[in-house]
Amino acid sequence: VPIQEVDPTVFDIRFLRKIDDLGEGQFGKVELCQYDPRGDGRGELVAVKSLKSNGKGQLACHLRREIDTMRELYHHNIVKYKGVCSEEGGRTTKLIMEYLPAGSLKDYLPKRKHQTDLKRLLNYALQICQGMDYLGSQRFIHRDLAARNVLVENESTVKIGDFGLTKSMKEDKSYYTVKEETFSPVFWYAPECLMDCKFYPASDVWSFGVTLYELMTYCEPSSSPNTVYKEMLPNKTNGQMTLTRLVEVLIAGSRLPCPPRCPDTVYSLMRRCWEYDPANRIQFKGLITELETLLDERHRGDRLAV
Numbered sequence: 001v002p003i004q005e006v007d008p009t010v011f012d013i014r015f016l017r018k019i020d021d022l023g024e025g026q027f028g029k030v031e032l033c034q035y036d037p038r039g040d041g042r043g044e045l046v047a048v049k050s051l052k053s054n055g056k057g058q059l060a061c062h063l064r065r066e067i068d069t070m071r072e073l074y075h076h077n078i079v080k081y082k083g084v085c086s087e088e089g090g091r092t093t094k095l096i097m098e099y100l101p102a103g104s105l106k107d108y109l110p111k112r113k114h115q116t117d118l119k120r121l122l123n124y125a126l127q128i129c130q131g132m133d134y135l136g137s138q139r140f141i142h143r144d145l146a147a148r149n150v151l152v153e154n155e156s157t158v159k160i161g162d163f164g165l166t167k168s169m170k171e172d173k174s175y176y177t178v179k180e181e182t183f184s185p186v187f188w189y190a191p192e193c194l195m196d197c198k199f200y201p202a203s204d205v206w207s208f209g210v211t212l213y214e215l216m217t218y219c220e221p222s223s224s225p226n227t228v229y230k231e232m233l234p235n236k237t238n239g240q241m242t243l244t245r246l247v248e249v250l251i252a253g254s255r256l257p258c259p260p261r262c263p264d265t266v267y268s269l270m271r272r273c274w275e276y277d278p279a280n281r282i283q284f285k286g287l288i289t290e291l292e293t294l295l296d297e298r299h300r301g302d303r304l305a306v
């Protein structure tokens with residue numbers, strides 16, 4: 001009998017045992033499962049993303065696109081695709097990924113504030129930029145870069161963990177036009193996204209600046225972009241007005257403030273991610289160089305004014 005060729009990226013639903021909930025969003029959720037084909041309780045832990053409702057059509061094709069995106073990505077700072085699992089005769093598909101034990105930066109940083117110094121925060125920032133620079137080199141725009149979507153493997157490694165809103169710019173366009181998104185992370189969005197629904201690679205740089213702000217505030221909820229921006233907006237109005245008022249303050253030049261104890265050198269990097277004109281914004285390659293310089297021991301004396 002020929003040796004049964006087993007495709008390691010196909011997971012059999014019968015051996016997938018749910019252990020815990022890891023995260024959830026508007027349409028998707030991520031669960032911790034053990035994949036135990038031998039049934040000896042020693043199978044590997046995996047993270048499984050599925051649609052929340054029995055999402056038909058549009059949602060299912062979103063997850064399909066996310067799966068097709070993730071299988072093409074190979075980078076140290078991007079969470080690894082492991083495979084897919086279909087159930088109900090192939091009608092619904094689940095995305096199987098490597099499980100990162102420490103959770104997202106948003107869960108991790110506030111708990112580890114006292115063990116995480118500036119050098120480590122800048123290392124996380126550097127790794128996010130390296131992952132994003134690679135993503136851009138593959139002609140993808142992430143569109144949802146935020147600390148909540150960055151996962152911690154261990155205290156020295158972080159990875160971009162979710163590609164639910166990632167779009168390919170394959171057809172040699174230099175931007176992606178979004179249809180009206182229902183729940184957009186507006187406080188991570190650049191002006192061009194808020195006003196013309198246009199997403200450039202430079203729009204991801206703006207979101208990285210907000211993510212760097214989150215890093216420097218240790219993802220403390222009290223200083224989250226939502227909280228701080230809403231304080232900056234004139235007369236706190238209902239949701240809809242926020243978008244218009246947000247664009248107004250951004251056009252007027254207001255930006256998130258320098259976080260407490262954040263060195264000016266790091267804050268000026270954030271500001272270079274928040275240039276109004278996408279063409280004037282620093283790019284991920286430039287951010288990598290700047291962060292490596294800030295981190296480089298040799299320059300330590302005159303650069304990291306700790």
Ligand SMILES: CCS(=O)(=O)N1CC(CC#N)(n2cc(-c3nc(Nc4ccc(C(=O)OC(C)(C)C)cc4)nc4[nH]ccc34)cn2)C1
Binds near residue numbers: 030099
């Ligand atoms: C966008 C909607 S979404 O629903 O699709 N969704 C949310 C999303 C955001 C991102 N990224 N997400 C990914 C994971 C995730 N978590 C993990 N490990 C852990 C390990 C520990 C913990 C933990 O202790 O948590 C508490 C709350 C502190 C108890 C949490 C997660 N490993 C993973 N591998 C691949 C994905 C993945 C979780 N949430 C993507």
